[in-house]
Amino acid sequence: MTVEEFEEFYAQAVVRLTGQLYVMLGDLHEAQDVVQEAFIRGWRRRRQLEREGQPEAWIRTVAWRLAVSRWRLRRRSADAWKRSGAPPHSEGPGPEQVALVEALRALPVQQRRVMTLHYLCDLSVEQISGETGLSSSTIKTHLSRGRSALAHQLQDPRIEEAPRA
Template sequence: MTVKEFEEFYAQTVARLTGQLYVMLGDLQEAQDVVQEAFAKGWSRRRQLDRDGRPEAWIRTVAWRLAVSRWRFRRRTAEAWERRGAPPHTEGPGPEQVVLVEAMRELPAQQRRTMTLYYLCDLTVEQIATETGVSASTVKTHLVRGRTSLAHRLQDPRIEEASGA
């Protein structure tokens, strides 16, 4: 099957195969996903599809098997969660965390990345320089500017009022 023939085959059959898998699966999104994945697999085997003489059946079978494989994976995952039990309840972020995240979003992307790598990932300046591809002095600059910007954004007016500022 040539590239052009495969493209024509795809155009003629994708809607029909998606409809068939939709009826089989009862989930349109899942049907679309597995049919597309089956066509992707068929693309690399298009010469074999031509020899078999039943390319539509091949795509439909592969799509079905993909769907079954996904079901099995989901079922095993659900069973594993059931065996483990429900995860412990964790509180949502408090007002302080929300304010911090909002302030971090206002930083330039490189400062935000550097601050995250330093404070959340506990990387050294040298490790950050290696990971980001910038010099250690640039990392230090990003840290200083990020801290300064955050200090300005996170000033609590209640503290300033109490100190008489």
């Protein structure tokens, strides 16, 4: 089967096959997915499809088998979850983490990147320079300004500043 013949076969059969699989499966999106995957596999075997003489039946059979395989995979996954139990409950972020994320979002992108690389990834100024292409002095400036901005944004309003002498 030539490329043009396969394209013509696809154009003539894709809607019909999708409709057939939709009726078999009861799920349009699943039918579309498996039919597309079957056509991809058929593309690789288009010469064999031509020799066997029933390309539409082959595509339909492959699409059905793909759907059955997906069902089995989902069932095995569901069974595994049932055997192992639900994942442990994890607490959501606390108010401190939410405040920190919001404060970091307020920083300029480059400052936020440098702060993350330095404080979360534990990279040195030289390593950050190598990764970002920024000069060491620029990185130090970003770190200084970022710390200052975060200190201001994360300041607890319940704590009064000491009066300056």
